[in-house]
Amino acid sequence: MNTLTRRDFVIGSTALGLVMAVRPGLAANSDRAPLYAEVERRHDESVQRLQDWIRNPTIAAEGRNLEEGCSHMMRLLGEAGFQRVERMPTDGVPGVFATLDAGATRTLGVYFMYDVKQANPDEWSSPPWEARFIDMPELGSAIMGRGATNQKGPQSAFLAALHAFKATGRKLPVNLVLVAEGEEEIGSPNFHQVVRSPEVAARLATTEGVFMPFPSQGLDGNITINLGAKGIVELELVSSGERWGRGPGKDVHSSLRAMLDSPSLHLVQALNSLVTPEGTPAIDGLMDRVRPLSAADHALLDTAAGRLDEASYKRAYSIQRFAQDADFRQALENLVSRPTVNIEGLVGGYTGPGGMTVLPTRATAKLDLRLVPDMTFDDTIAKLKAHLERRGFGDIEVKVGGGYDPTTTHADSRLIQSQVAVYRAAGIEPILWPRLAGSWPGYLFTGAPLNLPAGHFGLGHGARAHAPDEYYLIESRNPELSGYDAAVKSYVDYLFALA
């Protein structure tokens, strides 16, 4: 049903249609030649390490392989050169805290996740837990499996860079402080317990910021750097006869609708109250905290709007018209600046083929609300509940699944400027984008008390995260895309650039 991937989104929303198509290639640097050679020499070993990792999946939603996945993660970090690797208990799946002291001046924070999304093998053309090599037309040879691109591929590439340093006896140009979790795919419900534990917070506070290895290249080879991300609240609204005290207490024959209220209709009416007829959020007070875009943000949007191709953009998502008939520039501005109330899914009563004459006792709407600065996760939930209560929907259960506050990272931070430098050296002019419309737990780093820069980085390409046939490109036949070794080398370069 949902064929979208996180990568598709990044490609489509920000990099699609760029006119430039400069071939990536790493800047020559004789100093790094032995490291690069080591990366190439250890190619098979590194790829094997990635395959082994995919074959040992941790799935928080299913409670699968939690301790084993944590141990595996810890072993990988130790082997890559982290001197200290610690299991961090939480109220849920354990996290990991690791440090690599290279005696360097600067320290880089790193975010890893060791869990993956569920996978239904029936939907895959190659078994999701076997990590086979698959030839992809117009791309090259890729490893296909759950977690290949999200996040084991790029994370293994970063670890491969560390192995190159270790094998050549070179010290890292920066120290590393790494935090990992095993619950990202269920919304990181306990990761704050890792990040905010006193010693971890103290060590993170010494970093230049926190980065997450990422297969940043879209299909055209281009790259966007996001200077923050929207926050999110994922939740379910559940209307039931039992809680409402109206309608049937169990599913009954639909003819009884004539004498009984409908919890499904009650839900529909509640949903209808959350937005204006035009679809703008109408939750009481929700817009009060929306901070307008800055002049700098507008300038970035002007640049991006000039470089992005509206037609390709629309084609990628089968878009005929933007909401409220906005033009492209306005649509891009809306994307980065507006909070949203989105219906992810509706499920109630009979959902099979055809009809079934039933008056259901229960209906659920799955929503996500995207937040912009200075909205917060907690305040948004409180306002939603107050709104429902005030409008006669106080009985509707608000089941919060998870979410994050918005994050913001300044373009002039060393973390971001080093990314720009490495991409430029690879012949790619990245697009700076005010704010990813998607969300990630970066708020734990960018928010108080750490107030660090945070973002994604890495050459390389993969796609279909959360979808069947997820892959990560290993041997590229496409001149616009980096293969595995080039991705590994980009992490080598990033460490030098940060230093």
Next chain:
Amino acid sequence: MNTLTRRDFVIGSTALGLVMAVRPGLAANSDRAPLYAEVERRHDESVQRLQDWIRNPTIAAEGRNLEEGCSHMMRLLGEAGFQRVERMPTDGVPGVFATLDAGATRTLGVYFMYDVKQANPDEWSSPPWEARFIDMPELGSAIMGRGATNQKGPQSAFLAALHAFKATGRKLPVNLVLVAEGEEEIGSPNFHQVVRSPEVAARLATTEGVFMPFPSQGLDGNITINLGAKGIVELELVSSGERWGRGPGKDVHSSLRAMLDSPSLHLVQALNSLVTPEGTPAIDGLMDRVRPLSAADHALLDTAAGRLDEASYKRAYSIQRFAQDADFRQALENLVSRPTVNIEGLVGGYTGPGGMTVLPTRATAKLDLRLVPDMTFDDTIAKLKAHLERRGFGDIEVKVGGGYDPTTTHADSRLIQSQVAVYRAAGIEPILWPRLAGSWPGYLFTGAPLNLPAGHFGLGHGARAHAPDEYYLIESRNPELSGYDAAVKSYVDYLFALA
């Protein structure tokens, strides 16, 4: 998900809580003694015939066993004494037309269906296609299988009555004209082609009315006679980005909600427009054709409201309050007199556990609209479409699944009065009820041009139609309930009563 059965409904809505609990028993009639004896003698053979029928299921929704089911139906009718048995081709599954000329003065119409609802064997405690004997606590020995009570059990009991006449060399006291279909469970989309074919219509026009064998006894042994039924339109409303020309043309990442419209929200807004905040139908012009209840209807309701037990009624459906806080008498009146717009199901976007950050391109609401006289199926659909068009929802697809006009049958018809007489002779005072709030294709008989009485009849008990573990009681250990032979004898009595 839907554990309600058609029988549960009839039990609960009309017969529940009756104070009287007279033990059923057939009136002695020496003339019929040889017939009754034959019924008992042939018990095993008749039950075996029912089991064989269940083991050969026809499922229209799955295209399963259509021709075989039709042939099976025809053979059963021929063996029971119908002299003429004809396959009636339609645009879908074939129907059957059969006549039994007994040289009698009066003729009775009979309605059969030979198809059954789908069944998922995993949900059954006894395999649905094996028709095993199961001991039911407080009931007795029952046959469990799909179609056991809906409709093969009662239909086989009626055929067993015909076998008793045939075996004893007795002529039937009435002639029979029978029509059968194999698509009832998908809303009888082609049955009108059988009923309205000239010769069939001409033969049906000579009948006293059309009856459908039915296991009429609720768990307390009581029986309701419905003097008509509401009509129904079952349909899906489908909102999609493609048809709307707004929103995404495929499922995309939910962050894009900030620049794209939501087809799911569009559906929610359309649904919201179909009813008042109180839940009353608000489709433009829909109420214009609602005929008020007659004084006679009100009198029947007064009687029924006095005999039914509100507390048991509420308990049966876990009801805390009736819609619009109606009292019991008003709720019963609403049940028989009000049209409804009911949401059977909602399905759109991500419907699995937890959330999935997707902006879906498509959402569907499954609705049923119940109709009272003088509303019609066609007029209701036209008004719904006009309403949607007028309110800006003209792009939403209206996929009509099926339905019927309402039906009405007068209490003083011979068809009904004969039922009352047989039930009374069995010691049961039936409740006359203005209109079943459910629906069946009786409109083909009660509507123009035939304008015949039509209804259900039969002693016997079964339950869980459309649900797992459907059963039909064979050997009753419950003094309030008739077993198989008593049901067969009730059909013998009905034929005599009609004559």
